[in-house]
Amino acid sequence: GALAVSLAFPLVLVPHLGLIRTGLLFGLMNAAVAVWALWLFRHELQHLKAHVTACLVVMCTLGAGFVGAEQITTLAEDHFYQDRVVFTATTPYQRIVVTNGRGGHRLFLNGNLQFAERDEYRYHEALVHPVMSAHGAPKKVAVLGGGDGMAVREILKYPGVESVTLVELDPAMTNLFSQQPALKRLNGDALLSPKVHVVNADAFQWLDKSTDMFDIIIVDFPDPTNFSIGKLYTNSFYALLDQHLSASGYAVIQTTSPLVARRSYWTVVSTLESVGLKTAPYHANVPSFGEWGFVVAGRRPFSPTMQTGALPAGLRFLDAQILPLLFDFPVDMARVPAPVNRLSNQELVHSYEQEWGKVLR
Secondary structure (H helix, E strand, O other): OHHHHHHHHHHHHHHHHOHHHHHHHHHHHHHHHHHHHHHHOOOOOOOHHHHHHHHHHHHHHHHHHHHOHHHHHHHHHHHHOOOEEEEEEEOOOOEEEEEEEOOEEEEEEOOEEEEEOOOHHHHHHHHHHHHHHHHOOOOEEEEEEOOOOHHHHHHOOOOOOOEEEEEOOOHHHHHHHHHOHHHHHHOOOHHHOOOEEEEOOOHHHHHHHOOOOEEEEEEEOOOOOOHHHHHHHOHHHHHHHHHOEEEEEEEEEEOOOOOOOHHHHHHHHHHHHHOOOEEEEEEEEEOOOEEEEEEEEEOOOOOOOOOHHHOOOOOOOOOOOOHHHHHOOOHHHOOOOOOOOOOOOOHHHHHHHHHHHHHHO
16 A cells, blocks of 8 residues: 555656645545544544544645645745746646746746746757757757757758657647747747647657657757656667667757766766767856756767858857857866766766755755
């Protein structure tokens, strides 16, 4: 019984009910057990009516909280976030919150900032354009994660791209960013392009089953804050990734801050190299995140383009002069010894918690 409940809590109850409703449900169950115990020992107990009344009051209070859990969550979030909350949703995979303020819209997943409208262009230009411009003529592109469509927006700036496959676990994300007017505007209606095919699936499982090959694969997962996400940064996952790259193809992986989480960043690099991929680490400054890291990986060496015409017109951050500088690391972000992240050890999740924990305490 205890094992069943332990498994049901993270796998069934929290994904479908949310953390608050799940907590209240367990409270109701405990109160029901108390009522049952009162009934069993009704002949031995004094003040039985008072005990039963107290239990019923508790159950009614918990029941009211269960029904109004969404309102309770909304009130709490209104105080938690700096800007006005304009959208919330609890899905089987995550809590989605969108806020709007002076700096524009911000997206939070499980309380963690994913982008800020005022500077997201820096992040997404740095994520997409180094590999796209260096490849020369990418036709088939995959995006793993990135359900907000921002990376897809940047990819579609290359007219030679014939197809983009977006693999996003949570359909609520792709629905939100393809239907909500203010958010569609941010990605330029990228998810509605006829070139874009949206697949709502677990990227690990999708790669394992798919036979498609790609010229470019953009990996834009959330940071490895837990083991479920951490598996997407393991050597097992990167070995699968390699199988879907064309001979001249490149993958690029968003990692974490090489300044704040230096060992974690270089763990990703070591893990990619452990499956035989050549890497080209780089970083960019995104004010909302600070110094942020990325890694290019492929079967052939990578060199960033220095040709002015290789980058699309109208970029707000990158140009042919700035691009090569992203691949230079100052001393405080330079490479350090780092382990390989495996499914059997999940080293990255542990180091990520330790390094970011020092900053967030």
